[in-house]
Amino acid sequence: MRYEKGHKDTTRQHIIDVAARRFRQDGVAAAGLAGIMTDAGLTNGAFYTHFKSKDDLVCETLMNSLDTIRERILAAGQGDGAIREYLSVKHRDRPDTGCPTPALVAEIARLPKKTRTAYTERVNGLIDLIASRFRNGSDEERRRRAMALYGLMIGTVQLARAVNDKKLSDQILEGGLELALAVADRSSSIPMPPPED
Amino acid sequence: MRYEKGHKDTTRQHIIDVAARRFRQDGVAAAGLAGIMTDAGLTNGAFYTHFKSKDDLVCETLMNSLDTIRERILAAGQGDGAIREYLSVKHRDRPDTGCPTPALVAEIARLPKKTRTAYTERVNGLIDLIASRFRNGSDEERRRRAMALYGLMIGTVQLARAVNDKKLSDQILEGGLELALAVADRSSSIPMPPPED
């Protein structure tokens, strides 16, 4: 073959990497295949050698990004490092390399069933991972806290990104971080109104 | 004139109402003007009698929706009614009539400066309104808590909408609601790690 072994896989992964950046930066609907392929250093037509459709690419790309986020949370270890990273100025200012959820969650809700199912599975995994970091409470209670924490983090990042005022944006990150750390703090008891376990 | 007085204003508001629903349902990028005008019972061309451009409509529409949300929070009164409404199954299942932030916040971050500035102003107002409902803490601390609460609520609603599993979606709403109520509870002291009040 005129390309070394594994070349096609490399190219495919390269397209996914480029697309992952563009989708998070511009949104799935606004990011065109032509632009992605040009960025990847290829022409239009080569796209369909690697993917069945744009929806197919979106799905692959999402899974890839979510796996990266999972790895980063794992790499951050047991402390509050992952939370501080998630609610950092850096993450706010680089949606293209960050968690796909704040950038794309509203669009994901409108995507085909297959993609939503795959997304749901990964998010469920993330929730489990976050829950496993909590020390207090039953499994169920910790999972509920993990959902609230993830919701808080994605909403905070989005709000900080949408707002046009640097000072306000920084304050939003700080406010979200304060609460997130309180939720995550294993030694403190977060007051949860229906105290069930 | 061949139309009664105020007819044009009525039509304009009707287009805004229809557009507000479509934008929240399908996203700004995916909702076309032709569809909106057809829904409004008019033809393509009439659009530019009322608005300068799609961006102009988006801005007007956003402001209109945010004003409605503010009124609903005011109408819900001092208790936790507004929070329960925001994190309800009803709000999750009807993005088209709900708060525009969960539906559009990622797109808002990519909109023209004028729109983002107007959005920022309204969100700032919402934060002040939420903060004014808290009893404990300094103005600044209450505003930070209000930002965290709004971030939590929008993130929770989005996650509940994106996920493809009804049971998980309900649990996400419950988890978010628990934490939101804890944050809002005026009598409890939410542990905020740097306790500056």
Add this chain to the structure above:
DNA sequence: TGTACATCAGTGAACGCGCGTTCACTGATGTAC
């Protein structure tokens, strides 16, 4: 009272453009004999 003209919200066809997708083709390499 009757006629000519101005007004203007709305019509509907058309504009150029970029979208996702298709497809005949290229050309460097590997394989067969």
Add this chain to the structure above:
DNA sequence: TGTACATCAGTGAACGCGCGTTCACTGATGTAC
């Protein structure tokens, strides 16, 4: 060793389509005289 053919990642022009936007026109009413 040399020639004929197969492979296949990538090329680049073209497809129909819906987008946001423009514009000459309509027609019901109000105004002028």
